[in-house]
Amino acid sequence: ATTHRIALIPGDGIGNEVIPAARRVLDAVAARHGLGFSYETFDWSCERYADLGAMMPDDGLDRLRGHDAILLGAVGYPGVPDHVSLWGLLIPIRRGFQQYVNLRPIRVFEGVPSPLRDAGPGDVDLVVVRENVEGEYGEIGGRLGRGLPEEMAVQEAVFTRKGVTRVLDYAFSLAERRGGRLTSATKSNGIVHTMPFWDELVAERAAAHPEVVWDQEHIDALAAKFVLDPRRFDVVVASNLFGDILSDLAAAVAGSIGIAPAANLNPERDFPSMFEPVHGSAPDIAGRGIANPLGAIWSAAMMLDHLGHPEAATHVTDAIATVLAKTPVRTPDLGGTATTEEFTDALLELLSRRP
Numbered sequence: 019a020t021t022h023r024i025a026l027i028p029g030d031g032i033g034n035e036v037i038p039a040a041r042r043v044l045d046a047v048a049a050r051h052g053l054g055f056s057y058e059t060f061d062w063s064c065e066r067y068a069d070l071g072a073m074m075p076d077d078g079l080d081r082l083r084g085h086d087a088i089l090l091g092a093v094g095y096p097g098v099p100d101h102v103s104l105w106g107l108l109i110p111i112r113r114g115f116q117q118y119v120n121l122r123p124i125r126v127f128e129g130v131p132s133p134l135r136d137a138g139p140g141d142v143d144l145v146v147v148r149e150n151v152e153g154e155y156g157e158i159g160g161r162l163g164r165g166l167p168e169e170m171a172v173q174e175a176v177f178t179r180k181g182v183t184r185v186l187d188y189a190f191s192l193a194e195r196r197g198g199r200l201t202s203a204t205k206s207n208g209i210v211h212t213m214p215f216w217d218e219l220v221a222e223r224a225a226a227h228p229e230v231v232w233d234q235e236h237i238d239a240l241a242a243k244f245v246l247d248p249r250r251f252d253v254v255v256a257s258n259l260f261g262d263i264l265s266d267l268a269a270a271v272a273g274s275i276g277i278a279p280a281a282n283l284n285p286e287r288d289f290p291s292m293f294e295p296v297h298g299s300a301p302d303i304a305g306r307g308i309a310n311p312l313g314a315i316w317s318a319a320m321m322l323d324h325l326g327h328p329e330a331a332t333h334v335t336d337a338i339a340t341v342l343a344k345t346p347v348r349t350p351d352l353g354g355t356a357t358t359e360e361f362t363d364a365l366l367e368l369l370s371r372r373p
């Protein structure tokens with residue numbers, strides 16, 4: 019069997035708790051499906067920044083380049099400003115490796131109560147396709163006149179025909195393979211200059227994917243509909259910032275942001291793709307061993323799929339569904355008392371039982 023070379027970047031806070039859990043799951047699945055993984059662990063983090071003055075070495079991307087995939091926990095911790103940790107590690111990887119699709123599926127599992135009064139299993143089953151390298155997260159900008167009454171901060175949102183078109187095509191193709199419906203998150207009511215351009219490109223790509231039934235919603239109204247009527251959504255395509263917000267919202271609506279996974283994809287496979295939970299380093303619970311590892315584990319399942327092992331990926335997502343439906347074991351964010359390790363043990367037990 020081929021051995022997949024995986025770069026592990028646990029990062030900060032609960033990243034150090036959920037990545038080991040995901041690795042245990044990968045090893046269990048490897049044993050059952052005859053897969054091979056070799057891991058290289060990178061200590062790139064805010065701790066490294068405090069010691070050495072940089073989140074990762076200057077040749078960080080070169081060191082990752084030869085890997086088949088990257089599994090990341092989270093970066094960012096109090097004491098290091100977030101713009102340092104993010105522009106020093108997360109954003110350079112997403113951009114440098116042209117991971118322009120950020121795929122964020124979410125669903126309500128049986129056994130996980132949604133905070134929505136009526137939502138049950140099947141009622142939330144959607145994917146946010148987030149543009150991941152441009153948009154509102156533009157590099158052009160900065161702060162001027164610190165401390166002066168005239169002080170200001172500006173940032174250019176950058177939307178390019180190429181950058182928007184490629185993520186839209188990914189989203190429309192995904193909709194063709196899923197339920198055939200797509201919603202575009204927009205803000206085209208005249209204020210934001212970039213969004214009418216986004217809308218035009220959506221209409222253009224829709225014409226190239228005539229089987230997909232699509233619509234668009236203003237982001238504010240869309241946020242409300244995620245809560246009021248999540249059943250109507252299948253694939254939701256959104257710009258970088260809108261997609262960021264919608265993915266936490268969708269995860270919360272499905273029960274906990276601790277569950278939600280993400281795949282930062284370079285669809286052309288010119289560079290490694292990166293898999294990471296949607297959540298951050300959760301300093302408020304870090305070090306207590308109670309983080310929900312499901313976001314990281316589901317992300318690892320997406321990695322298995324990306325590496326060409328869909329049956330192994332499904333084995334993991336089925337085990338996730340089963341442990342939630344059939345056992346009371348869950349972490350405190352889901353109302354349980356289990357530790358990260360106890361929950362992972364329960365999941366591994368199911369993985370070893372099923373064929």
Ligand code: NAD
Pocket residue numbers: 032036091092093094095096100108275276277294295296297298299300301302303308309310311313351
């Ligand atoms: P967060 O996702 O870390 O935490 C938000 C809330 O959700 C917290 O109350 C936390 O305890 C809870 N939570 C998150 N993940 C959980 C899990 N697996 N199990 C149980 N509860 C969980 O978001 P934040 O507080 O906005 O950010 C904290 C730090 O993480 C910041 O430095 C931020 O920049 C960073 N961050 C990094 C990434 C990333 O690396 N991809 C993503 C988001 C935030």
Ligand code: IPM
Pocket residue numbers: 104108262296298
């Ligand atoms: C995420 C995170 C990041 C983002 C932050 C930490 C820069 O919130 O991955 O969702 O906004 O992309």
Ligand code: MN
Pocket residue numbers: 262263266296
């Ligand atoms: Mn986010």
